[in-house]
Amino acid sequence: MAGVLDSVNQRTQLVGQNRLELLLFKLKGQQIYGINVFKVKEVLQCPKLNEIPGRSGVVRGVAHIRGGTIPIMDMNQAIGRSPLEDIENCFVIITEYNRTLQGFLVRAVERIVNMNWGDIHPPPMGAGKEHYLTAVTEVENRLVEIVDVEKILAEVSPVNETISAGVVEDGLSERVVKRHILIVDDSTIARKQIQRVVESMGIATTLKKDGREALEYVHGMLEEGKNPYDELIMIISDIEMPEMDGYTFTAEVRAHPQLKNMFIVLHTSLSGVFNAAMVKKVGADDFLAKFHPDELAKRVNDRVLAITGEDLLQEQGGND
Structure with missing residues (x-):
């Protein structure tokens, strides 16, 4: 060979x-x-x-x-x-x-x-x-x-799905009660692993099995008059998927004027320097190698803080 x-x-x-x-x-x-x-x-x-x-x-x-x-x-x-x-x-x-x-x-x-x-x-x-x-x-x-x-x-060899103490901020889920995370992965096992970590943080999830299905989902939100930025905290997507891979999905989202600023993390068991280059090329916000619950939870934690920090400061200012 x-x-x-x-x-x-x-x-x-x-x-x-x-x-x-x-x-x-x-x-x-x-x-x-x-x-x-x-x-x-x-x-x-x-x-x-x-x-x-x-x-x-x-x-x-x-x-x-x-x-x-x-x-x-x-x-x-x-x-x-x-x-x-x-x-x-x-x-x-x-x-x-x-x-x-x-x-x-x-x-x-x-x-x-x-x-x-x-x-x-x-x-x-x-x-x-x-x-x-x-x-x-x-x-x-x-x-x-x-x-x-x-x-x-x-x-x-089952992986540990428990998040270590101190990784997630207290009260994190209360900041995003009406929002959820879109998880895109063709592997049933991988989808469930990500889902369990995210939902253990108290955050709701929506699951799709490939890029095409996920793209139809976010387009459907627009057709229903919904604002995806008000609905979705972030998108966590695999790279290797049938019908449409994660790179192509990301590029399609970025090309849409009403979706182009959606926060996307590519989460995959692929490794290698070409991934970092491709993440930059297609415009994803981050890349995370599978599967480490603490690293996944930290990405979610940081994203929630980023999109809710200003609101929290305003609330605190109003209470002074």
């Missing part, structure tokens, strides 16, 4: 153009799966795995790769199926999610395809609630299932 992830700089040019590249792979059978290339650090033949006591059944072992120890998860087992066999002849996809490295054991790695996010669609309605797909697409008339890796990781 040497060279499969070459030309990373070229791939970064796709970001912000509503495009992505998928690394295609197989598990058992002929079904094709995909993962965004930006999440992938390396692809290699399965190295020697060392058993670890008390491990999750999904974790087949750990591997020592490039000076680090990385857990290797069986992708087929992680999505609720039987373990892969003959793992010495399998491949490992090394990924970076939520600031950590992990490996996923797969049967075979095929190739990389260039896609438009408009050709990536949410899972079918009949897929049920327990599926492990974040999206689907077609490549050469064959269905490609894009795995919700964040769901897998949340089940294998």
Whole structure:
């Protein structure tokens, strides 16, 4: 698989153009799966795995790769199926999610395809609630299932969602009783993680699963005669989403004269310097790497103080 992830700089040019590249792979059978290339650090033949006591059944072992120890998860087992066999002849996809490295054991790695996010669609309605797909697409008339890796990781190693003491100002929610936060993310798990943190602060939320749905929502507010600035505290949006990615969503909001000053934080498991550059390019107000409840809560806390501070000062002045 040497060279499969070459030309990373070229791939970064796709970001912000509503495009992505998928690394295609197989598990058992002929079904094709995909993962965004930006999440992938390396692809290699399965190295020697060392058993670890008390491990999750999904974790087949750990591997020592490039000076680090990385857990290797069986992708087929992680999505609720039987373990892969003959793992010495399998491949490992090394990924970076939520600031950590992990490996996923797969049967075979095929190739990389260039896609438009408009050709990536949410899972079918009949897929049920327990599926492990974040999206689907077609490549050469064959269905490609894009795995919700964040769901897998949340089940294998749940993250702490508790906000530390002192991060949130006392009485914060009382300042924004009639306002809410729009959360946009294609991963059900990621949406719920953000929602739980925000609502634990006493602040209401509205959830949308992709950029197009979120854009239709804010446009609908205008059509109903509502002022989005009076309704929304901020928008927290993922970057990688079917139909319309977070960069394109942000650019569309900025291009609308009645929405252009909306406060947008891009919140994603993607990492790399190109994100900071793209945040500036599309005009987002901030970028936050997933997932750290204190950092998320602080962004929300600071935004609430920013939009209510003047009102609070006026109230205090009137009471003197």
